[in-house]
Amino acid sequence: MSFFKKGIRVLCAFAHPDDEALSCTGTLVKLVDEFEAEIDVIFFTDGVSARGVLEGRSHEARRFAEVLGANEPHFFDFPDNQLDSLPLLGLIKAFENRVIDARYDLVITHFRSDLNIDHRIVHQVVMTAYRPLAESNRPSILSAHVKSSTEWAPVEDPFSPSIFVDVSPYKHRIFELLACYESEINLGLHPRSIENYASNLRVNGISVGCSLAESFVASRIIL
Secondary structure (H helix, E strand, C coil), rough: CCCCCCCCCCEEEECCCCCCCHHHHHHHHHHHHHCCCEEEEEEECCHHHHHHHCCCCHHHHHHHHEEEEEECCEEEECCCCCCCCCHHHHHHHHHHHCCCCCCEEEEEEEECCCCHHHHHHHHHHHHHHCCCCCCCCCCCCEEEEECCCCHHHCCCCCCCCEEEEECCCHHHHHHHHHCCCCCCCCCCCCCEEHHHHHHHHHHHHHHHCCCCCEEEEEECCCC
16 A cells, blocks of 8 residues: 555655655656656755865756656755754755745655765754644655665664665666766766666565665654
């Protein structure tokens, strides 16, 4: 039984352009193709400025959204890998002001424990903004595994998935979408390679008896 439904409204809230691709591409394809989902995407930073790389990832993010069939992504443009230098309340308010008029059924965001400080803070922002008050929007929230970041988190709080999404029919669409992030997808023995992404899909799938799957931690599920 799936808690997805026809016409589901989904928000992807991630720190950097490419986090959505490296964590839940197949799930997003499934939501669009099987459930006619409306998908919004919010990025908190450009994802490149901390590394001295010229900004250009936003073009790839827009291309990813276009090929997927999602809405045009929104960029907050906070400083990359410096979200911990900003007042948390300011981040929460900016996020709340952006989503206040939207009624989402599902939010996909980062896992609470992650090597990247921006990922951890975005998780906290999302969970705070969507605290379960009776009069507010209370979507289900899934926490995703971002390749080459979440698996390097402190061992005392590992990513232990409880939700698996069968994406077996969408192998070719997944790889087509990953190719939109040409600047980030690597070759060969690299955590962000197509080969590694495919291996992770197979491992997840084997663990639940299907060919390919993506996995999530259920931060909150409302049925």
